[in-house]
Amino acid sequence: MTQKAERIFVKGNEAIARGALAAKCQCFFGYPITPQNDIPEFMSSEMIKAGGDFVQAESEVAAANMLLGAGATGIRAMTSSSSPGMSLKQEAISYMAGSEVPAVIVNMNRGGPGLGDIGPAQGDYYQSTRGGGHGDYRHFTFGPGTVQEAYDLTIRAFDIAFEHRTPVLILGDAILGQMKEPITPWEPEGVESEGGHDWAINGRDDGREKRLIKSLFLQEGELAEQNKHLQAKYDSWTDLAECEEFETEDADLVICAYGSIGRIAKSAVRKFRKEGKKVGLFRPITLYPFPSAQLKALADQGKRFLTIEHNLGQMLDDVRLAIRTVTDSDFYPIYPGNLPTPDELEEPILKSLEGK
Structure with missing residues (x-):
């Protein structure tokens, strides 16, 4: 670059x-x-x-x-x-x-x-x-x-x-x-x-073979092959899944959060760290593909998890699927319509950290 x-x-x-x-x-x-x-x-x-x-x-x-x-x-x-x-x-x-x-x-x-x-x-x-x-x-x-x-x-x-x-x-x-x-x-x-793509439909002035872009597949078996x-x-x-891991190496509790809630959770993690509490953050950067392997690797180390989202629980499904053979995740919802702050996250994080 x-x-x-x-x-x-x-x-x-x-x-x-x-x-x-x-x-x-x-x-x-x-x-x-x-x-x-x-x-x-x-x-x-x-x-x-x-x-x-x-x-x-x-x-x-x-x-x-x-x-x-x-x-x-x-x-x-x-x-x-x-x-x-x-x-x-x-x-x-x-x-x-x-x-x-x-x-x-x-x-x-x-x-x-x-x-x-x-x-x-x-x-x-x-x-x-x-x-x-x-x-x-x-x-x-x-x-x-x-x-x-x-x-x-x-x-x-x-x-x-x-x-x-x-x-x-x-x-x-x-x-x-x-x-x-x-x-x-x-x-x-x-x-x-633009240009240079052998699939693009951009006219046939050069005499090249016909190109066709479609999402309609009506011949026998054609749609099944396309879906495969x-x-x-x-x-x-x-292999392109990406995440940020912050203070997870020695963490007892890992917060799973993405986007703006991930950065707010990061502020809460910093405060807990200053108090000597072993809390870390796992923030997916690619939401699909979800970084399941990276999260499971943390679960295999015996860590506990708390998922925090600004919804009623959606990424939570992907977190639980990733770690399902090892452990589970607690969940704290921030209801849409509320503006979250790092202070709001302290109580649910502390409860999960203490196993309550």
């Missing part, structure tokens, strides 16, 4: 937009909804300056289908939304997965269900890691916890999308999207904004 010298002070939303431009994103299709509005607002001017195209679509449905069309031609393209808007995009995302179209999608999770509120929450974890739409599919999912990570993972999202021909989702929330932190921008080397192929691809992502 090529590092830039200056550090800048930006919101998480803007960091994602800047990361997309650094990754040579050429098309952005958006629709306004809080708390992700900074992304299309930034892209509406900066994408044009970068020589790309910005479209404010007439709906989230339209934006997602525009993304499908752009990705099918081999162009680096992105859309962003927040929870209710993401629900409207699911049909097109299923088509992208089924037809193996690369795309980057950002969800700044807000409270729900329904319209909920515009504050932070993590209630979209299931939707983000289980496919979200119809049919059997998964897509790669990142859960950044810092503004720098939001920038970095956006660049990686484009690389993974095109290397594996898959939609890649970046899952944040109102905390990550709206807070400001200093970041060091950088640009990847050797990135082509897709599952093999998803299984291959296991």
Whole structure:
């Protein structure tokens, strides 16, 4: 990569937009909804300056289908939304997965269900890691916890999308999207904004053989083979699972948390450490593939676990699946609609630490 010298002070939303431009994103299709509005607002001017195209679509449905069309031609393209808007995009995302179209999608999770509120929450974890739409599919999912990570993972999202021909989702929330932190921008080397893909549908002026991108498979056995192929691809992502382990080496209790709750839990862990209590943090960075092997390795060392989420218990399933042959995990929910603080986490952490 090529590092830039200056550090800048930006919101998480803007960091994602800047990361997309650094990754040579050429098309952005958006629709306004809080708390992700900074992304299309930034892209509406900066994408044009970068020589790309910005479209404010007439709906989230339209934006997602525009993304499908752009990705099918081999162009680096992105859309962003927040929870209710993401629900409207699911049909097109299923088509992208089924037809193996690369795309980057950002969800700044807000409270729900329904319209909920515009504050932070993590209630979209299931939707983000289980496919979200119809049919059997998964897509790669990142859960950044810092503004720098939001920038970095956006660049990686484009690389993974095109290397594996898959939609890649970046899952944040109102905390990550709206807070400001200093970041060091950088640009990847050797990135082509479009072209050069032997699968892309971009015309036949060169006389090449016909190409077809589709998610409809009607011949006998054809869909089964496609699903087998897709599952093999998803299984291959296991080696790409990534996490942060903080103070876990000698920890008696390991907190499992992701995204903004992971960073809040990290503050609580630091306080407990100052008091001599052996608490650590396990923060998944890839939510799918989930870093199950890394978590089980901690369970094999005899550690106890407490999962903390800003929902009623969703990542908890993945934690328990990872450690199911060894132990279980306690759980502390932060109900959407509440703003969590490190102090709020101290009592449930202490109870789990003491085995209560």
